[in-house]
Amino acid sequence: MKDFIEEVKRNKALFVMAAPAVILVLVMQYLPMTGLVLAFKNYRYDMGVFGSDWNGFANFSYLFSSGTGWLITRNTILYNLLNLITSQFLAVLIAIFITEMNGKIFKKLSQSIIFLPYFISWVIVGVFVYNIFNYETGLLNGMLASMGLDPVNMYDKPGAWPVIICVFNSWKWCGYNSVIYIAAITGVDAEIYEAASIDGATIFQRIRAITLPSIKPTIITMLLLQVGRILRGDFEMFYQIVGNNGQLYNATDVIDTYVFRSLLQNSNIGMTAAASFYQSTLCFIIIVVVNAVVKRIDEEYALF
Template identity: 40%
Template sequence: MEKRKKERAAVSYKPKQQSLWMEFRKNYFFYLLAIPGIVVLLMFNYIPMAGIYVAFENYTYQGGLFGSEFVGLKNFEFFFKNINNALRATRNTIVINLGSILLGKALQVTVAILLGDVKRNSFRKASQTIILFPYFLSWIVIGALSETILSDKSGMLNQLIVLFGGEAVKWSTQAKYWQPIIIIATIWKGFGYGSILYFATLTGFDQEIYEAAEIDGAGRFKRATRITLPLLKPTIVTLLLLDVGGILKGSLDQIMGMTRLNPLLFETTDTITTFVYRTTTQNGQFGTASAISLYQSVFGCILVLTANLIARKIDPDYALF
């Protein structure tokens, strides 16, 4: 009888939870270290969310955020009434970003695996420096480089085409070429940084697995496909989910730097970001621009939630939350 009472008491016992104050006293140093980051997060990520209200008013400098006329969903009408331009901008944004993400991820993983197979440390470091260099170039500089290469009259590419008996291409008026050009430029600029991220993940893998596979006669290709890729899959999926959230966002600097917002190229280069820029600068419609930006954010959030749900169905470990 006494034994049963002790067992019941042991089962019903719950450890006493620490109060919030006790938790703070115990780890106060780490909480203090977190304060600057929290302040920056609040100032630049959460407080600016009040600007969402601009999407529902006829914003003016005189009226300010809360003194301008409230117009409800009228600002969204401009975007959806221009349905042809809206669909074109949405399509171009998705095509450019999706192509850059998928092809870029494939190249980044491939380069990371190749770097992992390099035995000489000096050569590996030199390679990392070279492939990382484009990441630090601004889109204005890259735009100047693209103009040097793709100039209609004196461009290097046209000179090569003519040298081999072809006819020079008027790149400044041929919209059909510019989506691939922008995708290639995006991949070239970012693949070095992404490759180093994946390579850093590779260095954390247990090397005994590779040694055992090498003893069993597995070549580089088999080691890459049977060991490295499965181990990298969670990292790839996580970064892919994060990229999906920005699939409707674009780099205004990139489009301006490379195309100079040439109207002849809008058929394939006019993205939602450039559409917002033109709406703001040409018409002064800040409310409409905010409404379009809100549309981007909401659509991106829906994409992340959907992609995360799919990832969770495949494997719960792949999901962000």
């Protein structure tokens, strides 16, 4: 404590500068955490957050009562892993392609087109998906029919949906993510490339030996940041693409959609807090573990 006061005295200006950010985080991020007690309470409006009675783990039981808890946890993690890998991989690929392009107009145009899906809301994407896969009037079955093939009922095939969702997710996000990588690649010293060219390196050799190693820290940071959200399914995406179609739930249900569906009809704040608590705790564990692994491999790249 004494050391701390000494420290403050010595770097007054620095502490003053840091104060707004620290206070903001404290008030906006740490204080609301006290609300987590709700997960263990039988909430009553007239008794408030702290006055309500404790009820142990009762709020958590609906998550696991019929074995659904494990299924949706598994789905959430697998979907996020799949989406993380595909969308980041595609983003790096796109970034490299775009920076290697020569025609200025073509470069800008293709970047804009790839970026565009980011602005399309999931509601609209949901309509696209329905109009592609509709059994009677959908685009897919229309094409199959014109080729003389039998129609396919996609809504009857849960197994196909992880792929469909992954494709739409990548389509929507890769343009946006690639911007960060483009910035990272632009930051690489041009002299290195020039030197490599003079030494006779081909374009692929340059990408492999210069571009990729240079943006490695960016890739790892991006991955770590995404891992922190791994238990938060992109609710909007799942809700709009899958909607109320129960046939697909075993393959597409994530924690967020399950909680939304189960609790929409009853206003039990405790149960929703419990779901949120469960997600946050798992997220915390995962991020600490992943960070430790990264630290083990190369301390430079770890977040903390």
